[in-house]
Amino acid sequence: MRDAFHDDLDRISDDLVEMTSMVDAAMKRATSALLDTDLATAESVIAADDDIDQLRRDVDDRAVDLLARQQPVATDLRMVVTAMHMASDIERMGDLARHVAKVARMRYPESAVPQPLRDTIAEMAVVAERLAAATGKAIADKDVRGANEIEKIDDEMDQLHRKIFGELLNQHWEHGTEAAVDATLISRYYERFGDHAVAVANRIVYLVTGRYGTEDEGLQD
């Protein structure tokens, strides 16, 4: 009984890790679509989001099936429930990559990102990749230290988000309102991507230690 349960749970955990790889690739490619004004890549990111959504549904269905068949209690039960919550957060990270790709598509063949913001957006994408990778690793290892690291990486994302706003609100901004609106949304998408990684991290901390992190997902910005 217990072995079958843990085998099933491991498979769910593997799928969560796979989801983090998918959203990692999605955000990386969305950024490339955005900065290189690459319509085909934008379209493929948008289309591929269905696969992430489907995997999330599979995780949910298998988690419910596992609850029904094995009727776990205590920590085992908490792990299954947590897996469903994590799947929800990671799926949402995929949506945010799709949003970035949609902005790229909407402005094509123009670039949605004016020159002064390009480097910061590129940095946000690098941080997003580190967050997705760290999230996958923390899930695979059920590692509290790794989970805490995610919050620190997300602080870098928040700084970059503020830097974008600093540029936009600088009196020398000369790229007009449309570019400012686009940049506001794009920057928000990367920042939210990080918030969901932190939400997953807090779930891991809660699972392992029984305590909520300093910033649980209900307290995020």
Next chain:
Amino acid sequence: MRDAFHDDLDRISDDLVEMTSMVDAAMKRATSALLDTDLATAESVIAADDDIDQLRRDVDDRAVDLLARQQPVATDLRMVVTAMHMASDIERMGDLARHVAKVARMRYPESAVPQPLRDTIAEMAVVAERLAAATGKAIADKDVRGANEIEKIDDEMDQLHRKIFGELLNQHWEHGTEAAVDATLISRYYERFGDHAVAVANRIVYLVTGRYGTEDEGLQD
């Protein structure tokens, strides 16, 4: 056994309805803080979000406890899991109200909303209230027709969101970049408030009919 289970489930359902009332009030008051540049109200919305977060945690804890004690299967199991997902979406609606209040606080004593956008933001707030009320009612009644109605109301929200963008991208926009950035975020918060109401509605449809809605939460914008 079954009666104890359904009593507990009813209590969770009541709490979800209570959460919709709380986020309804939060968004109404956040809008008032925003449009009337009322700092005290903004602060109180921000502080009160903790209560919504706490109620969400209570719902989660009681749902897990219910799973452990009663080990429901089939539809009963699905209902408990769905309740947890709904709690997550409604809690997020509260976060979005808090975000609106934070913009109001950040710009105080100035208004974050320039004159040409005031009416549309006020309309978005009315639609948000209708969405929160319809969501509470659909949860209480487990009503698919009510749930489908939520999607229609949300279409109005999406139209208003586009209207805001239309104003911002109008060549006669003369309120500067900061106001455009603020309005972009504010409008996005109301729109996302609606998306989460739709996500709850789709959960209800799935619970009652076993089918996903046309737009499940993974396919939203």
